[in-house]
Amino acid sequence: MSRAFGKSVALSNLTLTIGNGELVALLGPSGCGKSTALNCLAGLLPLTGGSIYLDDRRIDTVPPERRDFGMVFQNYALFPHLTVRQNIGFGLKIKKISKSEIERRVNAAIELVQLTLHADKHPNQLSGGQQQRVAIARAIVIEPQVVLMDEPLSNLDAKLRHEMRSEIKRLHSELGLTTVYVTHDQEEALSLADRLVVLHDGEIQQIGTPEDVYLNPTNTFVADFMGYRNLISMELLSGGATNNYSISCPGIELVANNISAGTKAGKVLVAIRPEDLLVEKSSKNNISCTVTNVEYQGKDFAVEVSVEPGLVIYVRTPIRLEVGQKTNLTVRPDRVLVYPRSDNHPNV
């Protein structure tokens, strides 16, 4: 499907097949088109190209009220004049389901999201997390074919976000509802999704399992987004023995064996995650450097080191280092990701 706003294309040729019971996360920075994609799916925005099928039924021409998709909104969009119970029962009431059936299903949903004590309150009497639970219950109680979630946790504080994340995971595995989940938080996407779709500028960058996307990003954009903070311009000397390639730049010489397809000898971009750099002296892949900045972050330290003037590398390590100290880093050859230089990344 595609969606354009005037001349600006918000979404181009997003092609995706979602399996029954799957939880797919659309992941990307703000403005990448992920919310547009979700609104198109829900029918709140008409497509400007392409089509959507639910099983064999074409649904992109069907208005939202007849798509049978439950949606959880970023700001919850609860009905402020209705109680929790009435909010959750709204969809069932519209569907003209019998009173006793509504009561049974609403009670079950309230229990599921653990709001039994708050069932007769109004939304403004609830905390952010409780409101979010109501929004989720309201979307799933109608037993929709697909649940759409638009950054449902972005308004919650860190602790609540983690709680609700587990909650959503639990509900998904309990109910097995097909879910499309939009987020800009890679950690959230990794922990929840069966499959990740990374978007940038309205285009798919990578589709894969969380592990796949995390360990083997297909390009420097995905790498950067997934936390490969070190993106270094280097030179690839043509291949050595058994897939070990030599790469170098002033101050660093490395052996890598995780080369992206289509990478040719010459200028390349190398991506290394701060966590993959180990502070130790090694005979292979050794980088000698000077510590320039240390931030204590609880379980470990975020350290900046300088290899050469103008070449800063980010490291995360549990070892306490001092600013000005000379040290050595090393990295495994399979954790050095090499991409073609032509892959223009804004940060480089």
Next chain:
Amino acid sequence: MSEVNTKASSFDFRLWLADHSIDRLLLLAVPAFLAMLAFFIYPSFYGAYLSFHPMDKSGALGNYQSFFGDPYMRESIWNTFRIALPVSLINVFAAVPLAVRLRHKVRGKRTINTLLVIPMSLGTVLVAEGLSMYLAPNGWLNRTLLATGLISEPVQLLHNFWGVIISLIITGFPFAFLLTLSYISGINPKMEEAASTLGATSWQRFRYITFPLLTPGLAITFCLSFVLAFSVFPSANLLGNPAGDSHVLAVAAAQAIFTQYDYSMASAISVITGVLELAVVAAVLVMRSRLYSGSTSGGKG
């Protein structure tokens, strides 16, 4: 608190204000309050005082006795309600569908808005003058209707009930529309989207979501429209039949002043007008307080 006050030698006005949670900027409102006092509150009380001192020295309630004792005067209450109630109801309920439509991005929205609002900026007298030409037996409207053969003789829309009604709708509607539009714009559109994903059609979304959230605003809009229409004077005089079925309270008061020079009686009529208005507004507000009147944004923003 006592800490500050015990050091009485160095009384600090700033701290005293803070201690009593008074915002110093509020002092800027003092001149405005004095103006209110001089030009609104004092005249109101003086008018009320006058109304209890009839010119013919017939006792404190003399004016009220003669007002309610005179069927022609009593009739003016009914005349006023007969105009003001339907006009404010029509204005409010016609404003709702239009405001619902124009809340979204619509092509030509600015033009439509401008057209709707112009009559308000023209003022009642100008509109009344214009209408008295337009609606006259040989005015455009009647001539057009006659030419198209829809009617065989001119419709009488001037110097009766209908002339007043039409002019009050033209001048009062933009006001009701603008207020309603601002109330509707305050309702988070995400709630309607949420309702639609839950299966609600556009009518159901209006019926169960937008309308209930809008009613408190509509109550206020109704009150203000009603007060405007209740004190109708120019259009009743120019387009109505001020001696007959458009003999409204404002006309009665004006006649008391300008034909009988009875300031005291006019004051009594004004007091009666005010009390009736307040009664209607209070009734509407009591009904409103029974409705939901909290946030219309839906959740934390």
